[in-house]
Amino acid sequence: xxxxDTLVGGLALLxxxxxxxxxxxxxxxxxxxxxxxxxxxxxGSIAARGVWLLIAFLSxxxxxxxxxxxxxxxxxxxxxxxxxx
Numbered sequence: 391x392x393x394x395d396t397l398v399g400g401l402a403l404l405x406x407x408x409x410x411x412x413x414x415x416x417x418x419x420x421x422x423x424x425x426x427x428x429x430x431x432x433x434g435s436i437a438a439r440g441v442w443l444l445i446a447f448l449s450x451x452x453x454x455x456x457x458x459x460x461x462x463x464x465x466x467x468x469x470x471x472x473x474x475x
Contacts, residue, residue, distance in 0.1 A: 405445075
């Protein structure tokens with residue numbers, strides 16, 4: 391595993407944990423972010439919490455994919471790129 395993948399994957403999982411705590415916790419400051427405030431004003435606080443949970447879910451999936459080494463078919467790790475040149 392590449393160290394960059396570990397850093398980015400771990401950071402994505404950390405963001406997932408943070409946004410999950412925002413969605414389920416009593417912390418109201420993140421709901422003042424312009425995009426989230428607009429969603430909350432138009433659709434209500436449940437929808438705004440749903441957006442935070444969606445961000446958490448997507449971050450967790452991305453972090454897990456990065457840490458497991460899943461790559462697009464056209465991408466290869468830097469070690470194999472240097473060998474092909």
